Amino acid sequence: MMTSPTMTSNITGCNVTSTYSPEFIIDNQYDCDAMFESFLSSQRLVFDSYHLTRIWVTWVIFFISLAGNLTVLVSVTVMRKTQSYSHCQLIMTHLSLANLAFTLFILPMDAIWNYTLEWLAGDVMCRVMNSLKQFAMYISSAMIMVMGVDRVTGLLRPVSANQQRRRIVKFLTVAWVFSFINSIPPSVMFSAGPYWPMRCECPNHYVVQCVDFHLIKKGREIFYIYSMFISFFIPLYCIIICYLIIAFSIAKMAKRAKATELQSSGFRPPSSRKSLARRSLQRAKKISQLVTGLITITFVICWGPYYVVGLMHWFNEQRIERLPEGIMLMSLYLNPCLHPFITVCLMKEIRENICRKPNCSLATPRFLLNETDRTQLSTATKREKRNRIIVSKFKKDSNKVTLIDEQPRDV
Numbered sequence: 449m450m451t452s453p454t455m456t457s458n459i460t461g462c463n464v465t466s467t468y469s470p471e472f473i474i475d476n477q478y479d480c481d482a483m484f485e486s487f488l489s490s491q492r493l494v495f496d497s498y499h500l501t502r503i504w505v506t507w508v509i510f511f512i513s514l515a516g517n518l519t520v521l522v523s524v525t526v527m528r529k530t531q532s533y534s535h536c537q538l539i540m541t542h543l544s545l546a547n548l549a550f551t552l553f554i555l556p557m558d559a560i561w562n563y564t565l566e567w568l569a570g571d572v573m574c575r576v577m578n579s580l581k582q583f584a585m586y587i588s589s590a591m592i593m594v595m596g597v598d599r600v601t602g603l604l605r606p607v608s609a610n611q612q613r614r615r616i617v618k619f620l621t622v623a624w625v626f627s628f629i630n631s632i633p634p635s636v637m638f639s640a641g642p643y644w645p646m647r648c649e650c651p652n653h654y655v656v657q658c659v660d661f662h663l664i665k666k667g668r669e670i671f672y673i674y675s676m677f678i679s680f681f682i683p684l685y686c687i688i689i690c691y692l693i694i695a696f697s698i699a700k701m702a703k704r705a706k707a708t709e710l711q712s713s714g715f716r717p718p719s720s721r722k723s724l725a726r727r728s729l730q731r732a733k734k735i736s737q738l739v740t741g742l743i744t745i746t747f748v749i750c751w752g753p754y755y756v757v758g759l760m761h762w763f764n765e766q767r768i769e770r771l772p773e774g775i776m777l778m779s780l781y782l783n784p785c786l787h788p789f790i791t792v793c794l795m796k797e798i799r800e801n802i803c804r805k806p807n808c809s810l811a812t813p814r815f816l817l818n819e820t821d822r823t824q825l826s827t828a829t830k831r832e833k834r835n836r837i838i839v840s841k842f843k844k845d846s847n848k849v850t851l852i853d854e855q856p857r858d859v
Contacts, residue, residue, distance in 0.1 A: 480650035516788030583631035596690030
């Protein structure tokens with residue numbers, strides 16, 4: 449193995465001894481261009497097909513998320529049937545706003561930065577955009593916690609509609625204020641400035657980035673741990689606890705309703721037709737379990753890989769393969785993109801606002817209906833199909849009669 453030659457630089461402010469590979473030294477002089485290109489390649493700062501694909505995928509997710517969340521926002525604000533906001537409309541409005549904040553503050557910045565591969569917007573925009581990025585991440589997580597806590601309090605401590613509205617307004621206010629306060633530190637921690645990979649050997653070769661390298665390592669670690677906990681681990685823990693409480697509470701209420709039904713019927717065998725209370729509880733249990741599964745799975749799938757990559761970089765400075773790392777980092781961007789689909793699927797009120805026609809294709813999904821509703825839907829579908837056949841036959845017979853009447857007659 450060849451030993452790398454040692455060169456000494458005496459540039460102003462530099463008096464260091466650096467060791468480089470022989471390929472970067474020509475005629476006892478540093479080949480700064482080759483050294484800088486090697487540095488950019490090692491840091492994945494050379495534009496290639498990977499960056500192009502990532503840019504296209506980011507913009508596609510951006511437009512889908514923007515269109516979906518704007519549709520939900522308009523349906524619960526402009527297209528709502530009532531004059532005042534209902535409890536559900538209020539939550540969906542703030543959830544859509546949080547998703548739009550995530551979409552507008554994070555996705556375009558990532559796409560543009562992957563195109564330039566260098567921060568060109570200056571120091572002020574660096575601080576502002578990083579604050580907005582953290583704010584969008586915090587408020588998106590906080591909205592999921594608010595939904596979970598609101599479901600638990602609504603089930604365990606039912607109140608009137610006005611009191612429920614005041615309570616959810618307090619939860620939402622705390623979420624927005626908490627997210628805003630915690631988004632202030634990034635404006636101090638991040639700054640834009642030049643970075644010299646070979647400061648003394650090649651002072652004219654540098655790259656400008658928006659980073660937090662000026663902080664001491666301990667300070668960065670504290671910030672990363674705090675940010676990770678308030679944007680992922682605490683919301684995940686809160687969701688699991690809330691929906692476990694909901695599941696146990698609904699099961700307990702269903703058992704109590706069954707006992708009440710037996711007492712009222714004189715302990716006679718229950719009829720095949722279940723009581724309205726039991727059907728409502730079973731429907732609530734089914735939808736609650738579905739919401740629990742979808743929100744929890746979506747949150748874990750979208751946010752989990754992003755923080756797995758962060759932990760791997762934190763404990764192991766060696767980077768993983770490029771494609772898996774890109775997929776894991778971009779999985780976070782799917783979170784606001786999937787929420788509109790879940791919302792439209794589960795919220796009947798939003799589906800009715802979006803599509804007000806009687807035969808709308810955005811009808812209630814069949815798997816959300818109870819047995820009685822399914823029977824009624826099946827009967828209505830059969831009746832509609834039978835009427836269609838009758839109308840079709842009538843039209844055919846009418847055409848035949850018309851053709852017969854139009855035939856020339858012998859005089």
